[in-house]
Amino acid sequence: xxxxxxxxxxSFGLLKDPEAIRxxxxxxxxxxxxxxRGIARLERQASDLLEVGYINTGSLSLIKQPVNxxxxxxxxxxxxxxxxxxxxxxxxxxxxxxxxxAIADGFRLTQIMTHLLSNAIxxxxxxxxxxxxxxSGDFASAGNPDDPIAVGEKPEKNPEGDPNAxxxxxxxxxxxxxxxxxxxxxxxxxxxxxxxTEGGAGVGLGLAIVKGLVELHSGKVWVKSTPRxxxxxxxxxxxx
Numbered sequence: 001x002x003x004x005x006x007x008x009x010x011s012f013g014l015l016k017d018p019e020a021i022r023x024x025x026x027x028x029x030x031x032x033x034x035x036x037r038g039i040a041r042l043e044r045q046a047s048d049l050l051e052v053g054y055i056n057t058g059s060l061s062l063i064k065q066p067v068n069x070x071x072x073x074x075x076x077x078x079x080x081x082x083x084x085x086x087x088x089x090x091x092x093x094x095x096x097x098x099x100x101x102a103i104a105d106g107f108r109l110t111q112i113m114t115h116l117l118s119n120a121i122x123x124x125x126x127x128x129x130x131x132x133x134x135x136s137g138d139f140a141s142a143g144n145p146d147d148p149i150a151v152g153e154k155p156e157k158n159p160e161g162d163p164n165a166x167x168x169x170x171x172x173x174x175x176x177x178x179x180x181x182x183x184x185x186x187x188x189x190x191x192x193x194x195x196x197t198e199g200g201a202g203v204g205l206g207l208a209i210v211k212g213l214v215e216l217h218s219g220k221v222w223v224k225s226t227p228r229x230x231x232x233x234x235x236x237x238x239x240x
Contacts, residue, residue, distance in 0.1 A: 001045060008038040048205040052188050055212035062105040062216055069166055070095060072106045073132060076113035080121060088127045091117065096135035102166050102239045108213045115206040116170040116233050123174030123231070131171040136163035142236035143222035149232045165219075169234040176227035185223055186211040210235070 011034040014027075054060035077091050084091055113132075120130040133150050141147075142165055150169050177185065177192065184190045188208040210233075214221050219237035 001042065004038040004041040004045070008035055008042075011035050011038070045203055045205075048203065048209060051209050052205055052212070055209065055216070056188075060212075060216065062108060064103050064105055066101045067104045067106045067109065069099060069102050069104070069109065069134065072109035073113050073134065073168070075110045076117055077132075079110075079114050080117040083118065084121050084130070087121060087124065089121050089124045090129040091121075092129050092131045094131065094133045099134060099166075100136055100163070100239050102237065104166075104217055104237060108216070112210050112213050112235065113168070113170075115210050119206055119233065120170050120172040120174075120231075124172040125174060128173055131169075133167075133169040133171065135167050136239065137165055137167045137236075138163065139165035139220075139236050139238060142167045143220060143224075143234055145222070145224065149224050149226070149230050151230055163239070165236045165238055167234065167236045169232050171230060171232045173230050176229060176231050177223060177225040178227055179225075182223055182225075186221060207233075 011031045015031045015035070051060070073093065077093070080091065117130065117132075124130050131151070149171065151171060181190075181192050185192070186207045187204075189204040190208075191204040211221050214235045214237060217237040219235055221233070221235045223231070223233050225231040
């Protein structure tokens with residue numbers, strides 16, 4: 001929290017100094033922009049801290065109902081659109097035909113997807129793309145570490161068997177994550193900053209929120225990565 005507060009203090013101090021902004025409307029505009037971004041960042045961090053607290057104390061409950069699972073994903077894409085545009089990152093969506101509805105909290109699914117997309121966009125190379133894959137499948141085998149990362153696959157409905165889970169994957173081609181981090185990456189405040197192989201880091205709450213919300217849906221999360229090639233964050237929740 002200190003970083004955005006310090007930035008706000010500096011920008012506000014300069015904005016109050018007539019010598020700093022006299023006859024320089026562009027400087028005033030820049031400082032106001034800094035303040036707006038700082039406030040937005042504080043709001044996000046405060047919200048994330050509250051969410052982690054609610055999840056950890058068991059005081060967050062879901063409002064489950066039949067959900068067309070495409071709608072929360074499209075809402076998350078809309079929320080992430082401006083960030084993706086700044087980095088010139090395209091968001092591609094691959095959906096299994098006739099994807100079943102799920103009994104879930106649509107608002108929380110949007111929240112899960114927004115955090116996963118934010119993470120993927122942040123680490124995706126400028127001008128590249130992030131792929132969202134959605135399909136139904138077997139809950140027990142979803143996220144199998146021995147399965148290849150689902151790059152560029154076009155999911156097709158399997159007529160055999162009885163799929164019992166919604167499986168969602170978010171894939172990017174950023175710097176990747178070494179396997180040593182897999183066990184801890186969903187912990188609150190855990191950030192990857194070593195060796196310069198994984199790019200920049202945030203506060204370390206987004207993935208913890210994802211894990212907590214998915215587990216409230218009786219689901220599971222996973223990460224797979226080939227450093228400097230491709231990374232997949234995925235989750236599976238029961239369809240009923």
